Amino acid sequence: MSDPHDFFGEQIAASYDDDADARFAVAHLALESGFLAELAAPDEQSGGRALEFAIGTGRVALPLAARGVEVWGIDLSEAMVAQLRAKPGGADIPVELGDFSTALAGVGMAGEFDLVYLVFNTIGNAAGQEAQVATFANAARHLRVGGCFVVETHIPGVLTAQHDHRWQVFSHTDEHHGIDEYDPVTQLMWSHHYTRIEDGTYRRNSVPFRYVWPAELDLMARLAGLRLRERWEWWDRTPFTAASESHVSVWEKE
CATH class of the missing domain: 3.40.50.150 (Vaccinia Virus protein VP39)
Known part of the structure; x- marks a missing residue:
């Protein structure tokens, strides 16, 4: 590992x-x-x-x-x-x-x-x-x-993702956007978070997972x-x- x-x-x-x-x-x-x-x-x-x-x-x-x-x-x-x-x-x-x-x-x-x-x-x-x-x-x-x-x-969530089983939006507000990205072949996924910060822009944080x-x-x-x-x-x-x-x-x- x-x-x-x-x-x-x-x-x-x-x-x-x-x-x-x-x-x-x-x-x-x-x-x-x-x-x-x-x-x-x-x-x-x-x-x-x-x-x-x-x-x-x-x-x-x-x-x-x-x-x-x-x-x-x-x-x-x-x-x-x-x-x-x-x-x-x-x-x-x-x-x-x-x-x-x-x-x-x-x-x-x-x-x-x-x-x-x-x-x-x-x-x-x-x-x-x-x-x-x-x-x-x-x-x-x-x-x-x-x-x-x-x-x-x-x-x-790959079961309920879009028809290509790759993307799923789990949060969508003015302050935060959350999107999960899936790879059904490897069972890897990435949880993407876009968080609004003080200057009005968004900070991205992406974390890998294995579902x-x-x-x-x-x-x-x-x-x-x-x-x-x-x-x-x-x-x-x-x-x-x-x-x-x-x-x-x-x-x-x-």
């Missing part, structure tokens, strides 16, 4: 938490952290120990830690982790700087986690099949037997010694159907 590129530098990190996506709302974070906390401490005897791949600014980690879960993190971006460190409680969370597909969360922590999780479509940031397979293997490496790996991601289907993720899990335990459309446990546009999947280490 080639060395991953950090697409979340200081400019992105400084405004990351300003995102209007519902995932940043207090009510949603209570829902998401509650879902994860149940998996981290299934016997309710303790808060459990969880590891977040791509912990970033602590959007999910801090609400989860507030529930009594011992949270650790791995992240490639020093700028994103600096935002976490600046928040109340952020300095208390151990974070390993590195690629979540290979990095280890501390010496002697292999097999010590009840939960590993990777959310907000970030599995796609491992922009190659080899890197995604390695991500599942790394999650399994950190989990105790019976522990769970959770991935939240979208169903590939992946639920069945392919299940196969990656099996290769890592994990089995599918449950799959939902969303964190509120809405049933997953053929019409679902996203999924929250839970695999258990055997």
Whole structure:
């Protein structure tokens, strides 16, 4: 695997938490952290120990830690982790700087986690099949037997893209234009964001992803010694159907 590129530098990190996506709302974070906390401490005897791949600014980690879960993190971006460190409680969370597909969360922590999780479509940031397979293997490496790996991601929009299955507009306002570009041959996609800045011009930020289907993720899990335990459309446990546009999947280490 080639060395991953950090697409979340200081400019992105400084405004990351300003995102209007519902995932940043207090009510949603209570829902998401509650879902994860149940998996981290299934016997309710303790808060459990969880590891977040791509912990970033602590959007999910801090609400989860507030529930009594011992949270650790791995992240490639020093700028994103600096935002976490600046928040109340952020300095208390151990974070390993590195690629979540290979990095280890501390010496002697292999097999010590009840939960590993990777959310907000970030599995796609491992922009190659080899890197995604390695991500599942790394999650399994950190989990105790019976522990769970959770991935939240979208169903590939290539199905609803224009007739050539290449372009899909997902945002179109005066302040922001968002266009996903797909290559069905390689399963690579690029998420293009054009954001209006103070002088009236637009700043472009393009991030590569590899889109992946639920069945392919299940196969990656099996290769890592994990089995599918449950799959939902969303964190509120809405049933997953053929019409679902996203999924929250839970695999258990055997």
